[in-house]
Amino acid sequence: MNEEIQALNKIVAIVDEKASLFKKDWSHMPKIRAITEKKLILDLIENALQLAKNIRPAPTDLLGDLQKLKAEFSRLPL
Known part of the structure; x- marks a missing residue:
């Protein structure tokens, strides 16, 4: 179980980073x-x-x- 929690924490950190960058830059x-970035983020959210x-x-x-972030994205x- 501890490995699952560590993996989840890593995925959430990646989602956080990518979502922040995407929200800032997506219109440009x-x-x-x-x-592609949107799909990657949605796939990561689904995995999490x-x-x-x-x-x-x-x-x-x-x-x-x-769930809220998935709905927002x-x-x-696009």
Whole structure:
């Protein structure tokens, strides 16, 4: 279980970094790069969600935050 928590923490850190950079720069990115970055972030969020659901007790706050971020990124126009 400890390995799962460490992996989840690493994925969340990557999502945090990439999402912050994307939000700052996406409107200036070439469209293909923005689409690719958005997909990568959404895939990472999905991986984090799946991993978090396997951890007991479930990190409910983190699950909620990841769901919100996923919804936010899904709505971004490209």
